[in-house]
Amino acid sequence: MYNKNTLGLVFFPAFDWKISPTHPERQERLLYTRDQLLEEGLLEHPAIREYNPLLASWQDIERVHVGAPSLKKWVTEAHRVSVGGAIAAAEAVMRGEVTRAFSLVRPPGHHAMKMVHGIRGFCTVNVEAIMIAYLRRHYGVRRIAIVDTDVHHGDGTQDIFYHDPDTLFISFHQDGRTLYPGTGFMYEYGGPQAVGATVNIPLPPGTGDEGMLKVLQNLVMPMLNDFKPDIVINSAGQDNHFSDPLANMMVTAKGYARLTDILKADIAVLEGGYSVQEALPYVNTGIVLSMAGLDYSQVVEPAFDEDTNRQRPDVTRRIDDIIRKWADQWHRRHEMQVDALLGLGDFWQDRRQIYYDETGISEYRDEKIRLYPDKVGYMSIDSRSDGGPFGSQHVYATFIPWQADDECRRDAYDATLAAKKAGNADRYVVVDPMKDVQEEI
């Protein structure tokens, strides 16, 4: 009757975890989704196999993040289960037990960056990034594409992979001039050794199914086709929905299901989406049906009104415009890459400030990338913060890339030791994800 076990599903609603009682990230968020999935009978459908989440190890998390003052001060067991859900989904796919997997878990992660000084945009650790590091460490997966379909720019994921030419990060989202976190513009297209590996597609408020699917088919799919990833991951935020209280888009549950159907991601991981009653039960049902290869044509929200939910013509024109501009930028990415490295020498440096909205903490970073002519170099972050519950923090962290060879590793350690001699940070840390190492120097 059906292909057996087409979809692996991990469901973890964390009914005992909240940021605060009235926060959008509260116990209730996946309650109605759970009710809908149970009532539809989807968790025991022959085409779907359910998996338990795991409790992710600290080692898994330490491949990606450095905490200030420490990860253990910020990361709760709920975060570890959420990450463990994504890892369980990835395992099910890699072991060939299912064709695809969906990790329907909370709390979310796509605003969490390499350094963790607090909570940003409801996120503490980056669920997909930790899962990807796990896939590279345990399954040797090289080329990975992430398509972030949350309404907010996935700035955490961008931060983590901005200098990795083998990880294509595509995020389409409501224009950062109108929505948190205020980033994700076309000119953020990847670091000097990874030009074109970050693709930000800001969309105007009022974008509906029509515009979103056009971006997908005319821009995202051709990019994936060019990049040729071994694995496609969907950061499956659901807040482009017309009923979402935190954003201004007009996408429907069926639109999300159609997107899922076209994208055919190997692994999807839930991100945001805060219309917990009117959107999430239907969007998740649509995504689950779509990923399991089942008919989703009857997924229609009771609140849907065709007349009030039509994409305006000026919105369509702006979307057409950004598609045109990005198609052009994408074609020029190789020459842009050559230009980016011209005259840079051995290092590229940047200075940034990052705000942790949930905890009112500002992080100040000095970033440094070691550039080699023939390979990916390490990144050092001299990171300071104040205003947090643990007082002023100063951590110097060096991230060795997963592609590193012995020379890159040696240089990374030497640079960190030299920084320690010269500097006055509280901690000096080296992260080597493929060696399962995060150590204090």
Next chain:
Amino acid sequence: MLVGLDVGGTFTDAVVVDKGRILKSHKCRTTKPNLMEGIEAALAGVATAIEPTKVTRVTLSTTIVTNALVMNQVDPVDLYVIPGPGMDIRPLLPVTPIVLNGYTDHRGSLAAPLRQRELDQIPGEKQNTRAAVSAKFSVRNPKLEQTLKEELLAAGYETVSAGAELSGSLNFPRRTVSAYFNSAVQGTFEDFSEAVKAALARYGLTAPIYILKADGGSLPLERMKASPVETAFTGPAASVLGMAALRSMPKDMTVALDMGGTTTDISLWENGVPMMARGGAMIRNYPSAVRSFAVSSVGIGGESAVAFDENGKLTVGPDRLGPSLVLGGTVPTLGDALIVLGKANYGDTHMAWQGLANLLQKAPHGYVAGTDKDVADTDNTAIAADDADAGIAAGNAAEGIAKDAVIAFAKDIVAAAVTVITDGIAASVQRENKLPIYVVRDIVEPKIFKPEKLVAVGGTAVTLAPFVSERLALPVQIPQNAPVANAVGAAVARETLMLTVHVDTAKGILVVPELGIHEKQRSVQTAAQAESLALDYLQKAAGDLGLTNAPSGHIISVEDVPIIEGWQSMHRLITVKAQLEPGVSEYVQ
């Protein structure tokens, strides 16, 4: 004084129990298709022990509904569904349903009403006299189902089953399957209950008649006419209750094996209580909402046929092709192998040696007996040397086959059978341990079922169970059960009832789907209040049925989730399930 009747696939047993003692029992053949003959014969066998005025209850466990379902001798049913938006349920159903518009959402709000135009067409759609209705989220608001049920009765249907009346749990496809099959077996059950009442009356028995359900509880016969589907698959329930009644079950996490002639039934126990199937029983491969014990079967029994498959692999079961060779059968069986190993001694034992030697002679090239090291060396002293020599010598084809080779072959056969059983146990345990993980606590402190003991019953238990015990390195108990354990289980089965109370404090709504209640109320605001309300409803419902244990209800699950309306006001969604627990009313010696 209690009377228990168990109508099984092969035997019909009757037992009379008084003050924890079996006064009399009788076993006779089950008569098909007219089960009443066997029931009357069984009753006749125990009639001398029955004092009609002292009998307080007669309880039946019967395959009548199971047989009707398995043989597809059921009434045709018009199935009406109100699915609303979501998954297409039609491919999951046993018949093509009549689909109506209308929708209740996950909070129980009416999102779209039934359409008068569609209701007007019902007389034209009507093909049968029985109907079933099922609406998505009817357990959050049974109104659409109830309205449609009234319309259908008005349109001339004799009976209409509604999904939420049969189960208060979320799962629209399962409730729909339950409602459909419930209507399909109603006629069969009504005929049967009339015949049973008449038969018992002939023995002067006027005590209340109870019927065993798949969840191991019993309810009055009259009440079960509304939900006869719940009396399917009571065989395992009676066996499980029998084990409990005869104090066979330890408190540890226990795997119980009922080892019969064709199959071994596997159930999991904790604290002396058997575990329930998650979701419900399968009816003809359709998952239903009928609560039942989690019993799974593997095709290994004393008379499982032994053969080599087309790949040259040694197989035991799942086929049974008649009795063992020692009892005059034509194909070697697991029982024959156990005789060769000296574990059993019945029938014409040298036939076992001869048959195994013959089969070994015809074994595919490349098969070498005794290479399977899963069976440790057994004590060979019990092996009857004379039988061996005589048996092998008698089989002309088997000339030159050494006795040791036949023994090694028999060990391989037992090892293969044990592997099927242990795989079945592993699958059961794995299913049990795939629990929903809803809170962090579930995964930080997981409740894992890890078998600590085996209990084996049934005809093959004594000979086969020790091998399973050895393989799993778990101790095994083989209780000396009365041969009528199932009838004993039925006789002492407790009455059970279960209901759900769902409170939405934001909407001020109270729902009890099993009772068709959906009403405004503002007084229940906490989980504790919902629990006490659930127990009140349960006691009242049980009292209305005249159940003796009405006050003994308890809460089996509570979900209490804080919710926010309009970002500020704090409310709660509370779901409580209360039940009269299944089990035995008294232990029996």
